[in-house]
Amino acid sequence: MAGLLEKINSPEDLRLLSVEELGELAEEMREFITHSVSQTGGHLASNLGVVELCIAMHYVFDFKTDRLLWDVGHQCYAHKILTGRKEMFAKLRQRDGLSGFPDPEESEYDLFRVGHAGTSIATAIGMALGAQHNQTDEKVVALVGDASIVNGPSFEGLNNLGLIQRQMLIILNDNSMAIDVTQGSIAKFLSKIRLSHTYEDLRRTTNNILEHLPLIGKRMEDALKNFKKTLRMAISPSRLFESLNIPYFGPVDGHDIGSLIDLFKAISELDRPALLHVYTKKGKGFTPANENPRKYHSTGPFDINGDAGGSSKTSRKYTEAFGDALVEFAEKDDRIVAITAAMPDGTGLGKFRDKFGERYYDVGIAESVAVDIAAGLAKQGLKPVVCIYSTFLQRSFDQIFQEVSLQGLGVIFCIDRCGLVGNDGPTHHGMMDIGFLRMMPNLVLVSPADETEVKAALAFALDSGKSVAIRYPKDTVPDDTYDLEACKKPFEMGKSVTVRQNNGDIIIVAFGSILVQAIKAADILAAQGIDVGVINARFAKPIDENLIPLLNEQKTIITIEDHGLSCGFGSALLELAADKALQSSGSGVKNPGKIITLGGPDEYVEVQTRSLQCDQIGIGADGIVETVKKLLSDN
């Protein structure tokens, strides 16, 4: 670790440096982040972009008492370095290591554990209102990116900023880039502004702000007016915020630490909310990331000379399996259109976008309307395929209910990142989608167990005319060593397939990709002379009614799912059994077998590899074996 950075273990240390030294420190921190992420993997480009911002914020504010709210939060590395966590970067995003997102359990400098977009403005409003109520004078700062500020909740927050009668600073970190290129009119508007002026304009604007602000005090309106008059720009970005009655300052250079420090000092004196528009460069200082910020948004370990690690290429992912299948079907059926919310690559839509640009829609970070737009497309006779991660699809719960389920429309949901996601941790797990989707009438919920089934499930969905949700994990598909003959059968509504015939009393019923673990378990048990059956459920809704007779044969069913136990697949089977017990209670058996459910606990599963997370909650092969043996030992 180079000279200056070595001495920085807290924001206090930072304030001992001169502005010139802060510049050097920024360079050292960039090197540190690049080197560190090249070893561990992580979010790179966005973190390189906000180094000066973080330094200036911590130089001016004391976030032990002042409040810093992150949006999305994956750009918090510099902040973590400055708040005494640099040693932990060797274990970034690893078990018992450093979270890739803000985490209050890690540091008093982190307030909210976040990972979703559009939350910082509203939570900041809440904290500012709280300070108003408590009559305390801590400063409140929300840092939000240009990709997050177009998110619905961000706008709802901006629209309610009038609730605040005190200081609150919103820093708009404008790097003109979400995970993918930012979508929508606001993005176009901001980039038009970007092009409409030079670096010199930024300096002039900065001086202009610093010149006027100190005089403002209470007579802000006039001062703001003068300030605006003296702005010389083709298009005034303030227009966007004026109608929301938000005092706007900028744009300014987000890499000029000295000016940022002066600006923060001046603006934080205001007795009302204000927005500072800051330009930063995603990937700044590391050429490969600078040239290809999308590739280096979130990366595995990589060669520092520019090859963004192989890990994402080594083995075939469900994501790729889906992406290729969709392209194949889309070639034959031009009613197929695809919609995503700023995650084309993560959901495997890259090929589709390149091949069928006119049938591809990216609405930016706006999951809610992605679903509504799909509903409209379905109403017009098209076959919309909505591609959103499970955790972000939670933003569309109400739209899936009203605009899709209630209308009985045929919208297809291809849900990536279902279940445990590994290193991103709790903010990104998809442990609730089975529950919130299976509550909705008219919806079908399936999960493929291998690549063949990914394609079969999609074929089934496209032909069904119904709304079908297909869930799969951030994981690789099983390799050919698995004999999954049963999985080659086409999908039939509400029908499971038997992978291993059972002669014993225990049957494992797995939902989705976790089937592989059930098969491994069955193999281990078979080697020990214990015979268990294995069924691939395929459907969580409608769930296969033919599973019930097995209970009447007094067999024990063990359900396995990569989802929370509450409201999950096992729960669906329990409900079905209870229902049958009522219907057939006359004729029904008096002494049915039992249902044992394995899945996620009622707590958040911490950061580590996905496979370790699966072991931890007992849905790995060993956990299944253990459960089976426990059951046998009891009989």
Add this chain to the structure above:
Amino acid sequence: MAGLLEKINSPEDLRLLSVEELGELAEEMREFITHSVSQTGGHLASNLGVVELCIAMHYVFDFKTDRLLWDVGHQCYAHKILTGRKEMFAKLRQRDGLSGFPDPEESEYDLFRVGHAGTSIATAIGMALGAQHNQTDEKVVALVGDASIVNGPSFEGLNNLGLIQRQMLIILNDNSMAIDVTQGSIAKFLSKIRLSHTYEDLRRTTNNILEHLPLIGKRMEDALKNFKKTLRMAISPSRLFESLNIPYFGPVDGHDIGSLIDLFKAISELDRPALLHVYTKKGKGFTPANENPRKYHSTGPFDINGDAGGSSKTSRKYTEAFGDALVEFAEKDDRIVAITAAMPDGTGLGKFRDKFGERYYDVGIAESVAVDIAAGLAKQGLKPVVCIYSTFLQRSFDQIFQEVSLQGLGVIFCIDRCGLVGNDGPTHHGMMDIGFLRMMPNLVLVSPADETEVKAALAFALDSGKSVAIRYPKDTVPDDTYDLEACKKPFEMGKSVTVRQNNGDIIIVAFGSILVQAIKAADILAAQGIDVGVINARFAKPIDENLIPLLNEQKTIITIEDHGLSCGFGSALLELAADKALQSSGSGVKNPGKIITLGGPDEYVEVQTRSLQCDQIGIGADGIVETVKKLLSDN
């Protein structure tokens, strides 16, 4: 029914009338709506406001092929009258009658069955994209109110309007009033505009638009520029939409049918999306509603001379019980703050607002940020109470997950309109909240069974330091004829209370207000010599573990809930039983009793009174009795 209206059975008939006659027709329709709603109850003020708008829309567009998207949709009465449904108004919002919202099953003129805000722009974008894809030339029109356009999804839609390369008209129906007064900066901005000009300005603007538009064709930019130049207004509302690059026209008079017709014709010629800003008067034509639109937003039957029906006053509601309890606690604890999303009266916050104005926040129709703001307030040591209907809280699912549950903060959710809601029907039922809330770690979910318990549950929540959700229905609290001694005990975490000791083999476990039906059922059965126990569950999460031993005594438990069976309270008990079966499988009983679950089906329950809806799904007293007898007959 008066002269002109009698002859109008379809939009075709409408087009036979002269513009003068259309004016008369509007008056007749207002009388018709006022008279009809005075008999049946329903939404009045908003419907009186859009009569001319609806007439003009149906006069210009042919919504058999053209597409009309409603936002919220409770203002669709005039539209229903004009599309051949006027005779059905006698059964408005009644069983087998006319829905109070758009309904495709009622008419080809209704596209989406809606009731939630902020959906029309995005669904319209979807339909316009579909038309683009299908290369058809139907016109697409979205009608959105000033209260809905500030909703996050509306904004996400506006931000994605650039996807549309063809005609699409957004009509902004500005009556400066949501259910309650519209909140937020946009609302302030719009009302400032409203005050900044006269009726004459509106006329000039109209002529100005009509003068410039026909010439536009493809060279729209310039024309729009000229058009804007000639606008003479203190504040230009266009500023709000310019930055979103949305061609804006208006404001114009929403009651001038002739002009509206000309404007629709002219603007619908545009080859791109445009927004027309229209002023209407909520409650126009019926003085009482005009003077008190809030009171007449949604009303029971009323005296046409101005007394807005007693139905809402006859008997004590859960809503009032909660509102009074909150005020009582707030007097003793000034850390209690309340937040709602444009439903202060519906959620019983009226008294709190009047008494503790500075601790009361209404964020407008923005459920998502209501929860995030609450999270920020909790982080500052306050006790935020979020008051949102169950169906609208679905908009906050992701915020409750990330900003509340994941942080382990203490936010209290007082959820009104849970379960079946009666005449509002499927868009407004709250049949999913138990499911989506109990999936979340760190959350507690309770439901009170009477007024005493409403207060006890709130006391428990305020003292718990945890996030507690309290659910109750749109219904009256049980009267004093019920001896609910057990319900007078304070709430203890995860503990149910026994209302009727059981000596028989069947125990009814009820969650929440439906307990009354369980007691009625027990009385009926007792009168027939059948002894059943009754337990008031109180908690769905954590659910009372002491219910399990009952099963080991081979008793049969019947769960009753005003919620869908999937993921509901019964499902939670089934999960607990399955979990215990695994844990105790050695020692555990081999032949446990069974759990029978009663609740909502996997389909939408149609419009009728709440009590009939409860009977329909078998959770009314008679249904419970029937189930008990069926079970007994089987043994």
